Amino acid sequence: MSRIHDALESCLADLRGGADLEACLGMVPDLAEQLRPALEAALAAMALSVEEPPAAAANRSRSLLLARARSLSPQARQRRPPIHLPRFAMAGLAAVLAVFLGGGGLLVASAAALPGDPLYGLKRTAEDVRLRLASSSARAELERQFNDRRTGEIQALFSLGRVTPVSFEGIVASQADNLWLVGSLPVHLSPETQLEGFITLGRTVEVSGLTQAGGEIHALAIWLRGFELTGIVEEIDETDWIIEGVDVVVPGNTPVDPGVVPGARVVAQLRVDDEGDYIARSITLLGPLPPTATPVPTPDGTEEPEDEQEETEFEGQVESITGSVWVVSGVQVMISGQTRIEGDPAIGDAVRVEGVLQPGGGVLADRIRRLGEDETPEPEPTEVASPSTTESPDQEDQEEGERVDFEGDVESISAGLWVVDGQAVIVTGQTEIQGGPEVGERVRVRAIRAADGNLVAERIEAHD
Amino acid sequence: MRQEERGELDSLRALDPQAVSAVHARYFPELFRYARYRLGDPTTAEDIASEALVRLLEAVAAGRGPTSSLRGWLLGTTSNLIIDSIRRRYARPEERLSESMTADGPTPHDRAEGSEEIYAVRAAMRRLTMDQQHVLALRFGSGYSLEETAAILKKRPNAIKALQFRALAALRRAMEGEVG
Numbered sequence: 001m002s003r004i005h006d007a008l009e010s011c012l013a014d015l016r017g018g019a020d021l022e023a024c025l026g027m028v029p030d031l032a033e034q035l036r037p038a039l040e041a042a043l044a045a046m047a048l049s050v051e052e053p054p055a056a057a058a059n060r061s062r063s064l065l066l067a068r069a070r071s072l073s074p075q076a077r078q079r080r081p082p083i084h085l086p087r088f089a090m091a092g093l094a095a096v097l098a099v100f101l102g103g104g105g106l107l108v109a110s111a112a113a114l115p116g117d118p119l120y121g122l123k124r125t126a127e128d129v130r131l132r133l134a135s136s137s138a139r140a141e142l143e144r145q146f147n148d149r150r151t152g153e154i155q156a157l158f159s160l161g162r163v164t165p166v167s168f169e170g171i172v173a174s175q176a177d178n179l180w181l182v183g184s185l186p187v188h189l190s191p192e193t194q195l196e197g198f199i200t201l202g203r204t205v206e207v208s209g210l211t212q213a214g215g216e217i218h219a220l221a222i223w224l225r226g227f228e229l230t231g232i233v234e235e236i237d238e239t240d241w242i243i244e245g246v247d248v249v250v251p252g253n254t255p256v257d258p259g260v261v262p263g264a265r266v267v268a269q270l271r272v273d274d275e276g277d278y279i280a281r282s283i284t285l286l287g288p289l290p291p292t293a294t295p296v297p298t299p300d301g302t303e304e305p306e307d308e309q310e311e312t313e314f315e316g317q318v319e320s321i322t323g324s325v326w327v328v329s330g331v332q333v334m335i336s337g338q339t340r341i342e343g344d345p346a347i348g349d350a351v352r353v354e355g356v357l358q359p360g361g362g363v364l365a366d367r368i369r370r371l372g373e374d375e376t377p378e379p380e381p382t383e384v385a386s387p388s389t390t391e392s393p394d395q396e397d398q399e400e401g402e403r404v405d406f407e408g409d410v411e412s413i414s415a416g417l418w419v420v421d422g423q424a425v426i427v428t429g430q431t432e433i434q435g436g437p438e439v440g441e442r443v444r445v446r447a448i449r450a451a452d453g454n455l456v457a458e459r460i461e462a463h464d
Numbered sequence: 465m466r467q468e469e470r471g472e473l474d475s476l477r478a479l480d481p482q483a484v485s486a487v488h489a490r491y492f493p494e495l496f497r498y499a500r501y502r503l504g505d506p507t508t509a510e511d512i513a514s515e516a517l518v519r520l521l522e523a524v525a526a527g528r529g530p531t532s533s534l535r536g537w538l539l540g541t542t543s544n545l546i547i548d549s550i551r552r553r554y555a556r557p558e559e560r561l562s563e564s565m566t567a568d569g570p571t572p573h574d575r576a577e578g579s580e581e582i583y584a585v586r587a588a589m590r591r592l593t594m595d596q597q598h599v600l601a602l603r604f605g606s607g608y609s610l611e612e613t614a615a616i617l618k619k620r621p622n623a624i625k626a627l628q629f630r631a632l633a634a635l636r637r638a639m640e641g642e643v644g
Binding site for chain 1: 479481482484485488489492493496497500501506509510513514517518521522525581582585586588589600603604605610622625626628629632633635636637639
């Protein structure tokens with residue numbers, strides 16, 4: 001039989017080269033009768049043309065694979081707590097949010113803090129939390145307010161003659177040699193100043209530097225401001241996306257959440273490149289998919305493990321209802337098919353919202369309940385199992401604003417909240433984390449105790 | 465395993481995004497074409513090609529994965545996923561697989577290709593054994609040489625020649641059945 005197999009292979013090569021079927025069969029007349037059916041079938045099999053995969057398909061597939069790689073990385077696994085965070089930890093965060101939303105005493109106490117003051121980190125934490133919970137429309141106004149605050153702080157430092165690390169953002173108003181004006185602040189550039197991006201007049205930049213006694217800032221680094229874009233993905237064409245009408249370049253190595261398809265609502269972290277194009281640093285799926293979108297299952301058919309979710313609850317007044325997005329006391333609240341809405345709340349009603357914080361801001365509501373007339377529509381701190389329930393010599397005198405140092409084992413790490421030796425420690429953007437501590441490792445913690453007993457970390461350092 | 469494939473696996477094991485992207489860029493088109501040839505449906509082909517790559521990543525990250533041929537492992541996994549997909553789609557215990565598979569008529573994609581003949585060939589192809597479909601897809605869909613196909617299937621070239629001959633003869637008979 002091997003001769004006919006060889007003859008078939010030879011004829012296939014000829015057919016691929018453009019030869020005629022009869023000519024091929026003529027080369028092996030004694031086998032022609034046996035070969036003809038196979039070669040006719042081969043011609044039919046060749047006719048089933050297969051084109052290259054569409055670019056969008058390749059892009060979707062690559063995003064899926066990269067997302068799976070991220071979830072498999074040791075860092076991603078370590079970010080997941082081994083068990084669900086204890087309720088007190090969730091409640092602790094909710095309490096802090098409630099305090100800040102309600103303008104608690106700690107916020108007042110820290111309001112006058114300047115960069116370098118003990119309470120300054122807490123002041124910035126309060127701002128971060130407010131920004132995180134604000135609706136997109138309110139967020140821009142808050143950012144403007146907070147940036148004005150930065151300018152005021154820096155001017156206060158000038159008047160006090162303090163040399164202090166600061167950071168702020170503003171529009172480049174002038175660029176005279178080594179002295180720029182950013183916003184209303186003079187910024188001195190030195191050969192050591194790191195510049196990122198092609199910075200020209202009128203561009204918004206972020207500045208990191210040191211205040212000088214002479215009333216200017218010695219710039220350590222200046223970079224084009226990155227920003228968030230929240231909206232609907234309108235189009236995906238390989239690396240060229242349109243999000244909420246904005247052209248965004250999404251390089252192949254950009255982390256993109258699985259399930260991000262045209263029609264999905266996302267938060268894109270963007271930067272501006274030298275040519276003024278918006279380049280995505282990450283694309284995060286925000287809230288529930290629109291009804292037309294289909295969630296992407298994991299390859300093994302199981303549900304994708306949920307990212308850590310931070311539960312929260314608060315009370316406030318319904319300010320607007322737009323489709324599945326409500327605004328309750330300035331907080332954007334998203335409604336899904338699973339949200340329980342009780343009491344038929346309307347605009348102006350006081351409600352209690354229970355849900356989970358979303359990575360891009362706002363709350364995905366589990367439940368919204370209209371409050372009765374005898375219930376006070378004000379934010380209230382959730383009951384907190386304070387860290388004082390655990391033994392720590394530094395906790396005996398719990399004074400607001402007190403600096404607390406302790407050592408312990410990291411029990412869990414989640415976004416914004418670590419548990420060290422049973423104590424919930426709030427980690428903010430200002431927290432300095434040294435040595436890359438991981439779950440199970442011993443760390444030294446330096447924190448400020450908030451009024452309600454929560455610890456806000458200034459520094460967490462891996463223990464040698 | 466070829467040195468190049470070993471390097472790809474090493475970089476994949478590190479879960480480095482650039483390495484993952486590079487492996488994807490290299491193999492996704494091949495896997496898509498293979499699955500598209502077997503199934504006709506580009507959407508399912510995309511899903512299956514993606515899933516094969518995800519399974520590779522998971523296997524490599526878990527310390528398993530290909531030991532002899534990366535491409536062979538991927539195409540074998542893709543073939544198995546296609547079989548699973550077809551079984552799920554046509555899971556009717558009272559019927560034989562091949563009967564139910566050809567009972568649905570042309571898919572929208574077959575119709576979009578504008579030819580009933582192409583539908584007939586695809587339907588006939590589905591009547592072959594999975595091994596036969598596999599070898600025809602590799603030779604005629606993906607365009608691998610005899611030697612490449614032998615390496616992917618971990619068989620000797622002569623065995624591939626024989627399998628190919630039987631597959632084509634069976635396809636011809638199935639096509640007559642489709643036409644008739």
